[in-house]
Amino acid sequence: MTITYRWRGDLDNAALDALHADGFGHPATGTDWRTRLERHSLGWVCAGEDGALAGFVNVAWDGGDHAFLLDTVVARDHRSRGVGTRLVEVAAEHARAAGCEWLHVDFEDHLRAFYLDACGFRTTAAGLIAL
Template identity: 50%
Template sequence: MTERRPDKPLLPTLSICGSIDDAELERLHAEAFGLEPASPPPAWVERLRGHSLFWVTARLETELVGFVNVLGDGGLHAILMDTCVSPRRQGLGTGTRLVDTAAQEARRRGCRWLHVDYDPPLAAFYENGCGMSPTAAALLDLRPANRHVQA
């Protein structure tokens, strides 16, 4: 059920491991990251079931408007991956609620640390909006050297 506040827009319903299909997640992912959706869509659901600790969905009625995948190391660490919110919902608290819900669920499952990698334009969102602390991290591009595409 979607909650309505008189002075605020509708709040999406968040679900841990909410039902999802490949096409709708590909549409949201493409929309959020400014890409063209792949056709046919990648096997998102298969990957989620095989590699995720859990995921969080955000829906307005039946429309998927937000998503975050949480990976785990089997111990104390959880990692946010593919956090995405429909551009129509950005700036309305949906992303912050997704990350907060993911943090609460990771804590409930025994994790102590929640990690995320992000581009500099998202620093304010993760650090100020979600309360995460910046850390030093490194990234190695594993694609063939002749392909120069930014990560």
Template identity: 45%
Template sequence: MEAVELRVSEPVSDEALNGLFASAWEGHAQRSFQPVLSRSLLYVCAYAGRELVGFVNVATDGGQHAFLLDTCVHGRLRRNGIGKALVRKAVQVASLAGITWVHVDYEPSLHHFYQACGFRPSAAGVLRVAA
């Protein structure tokens, strides 16, 4: 595998993000990411050469809390440390921006991944309000 470069909050196209998300999540529906990215505290993209191969978004409450969203790595490149590098970079840059707490919601199958990134479980709730 060639070296992966992490870039923080550099412009990224909807085409590149939709391609990545389609490789990472079955049933991904094409959409515009720009409205979300414009409101993000930051986001980190991973590139192998010119190809977008990973992404994580960091949203904020405008205070001390931030939230990881949409962590993904291209399907063919998983289990190479890209996801952990993305999360660690996002947390590092968020901390430099004054964030004290970083939260993440995840499926049970991702527990070990986020634990390896330094997260610990905490009680929380989630409610899906749209189908």
């Protein structure tokens, strides 16, 4: 089947909650994703196949030059098929079209090859405080 990618695509809170929980290894939380996304995001990309949510990435921003990828996730049965890379490409295209000059992402070390090699990010110095 064909996977479609939609910028600011319509999404079902329960479907995204289940995908997020599965992808990040935690129980579903009942998060109202739609409200959160509308309030804080430049946009998001939904990957779908046969009406099911196959992947997702959130693009938060500072209202100016900087956009940030959050919650990049691909359904387990769709991994290693280029879905995540295409999600990031679509997110970058739309952030650029919105006037952003930089797209940031934080990631755990096991995702290094995905973000640096497959998606073309480069390493930078950054800081983090656990709250």
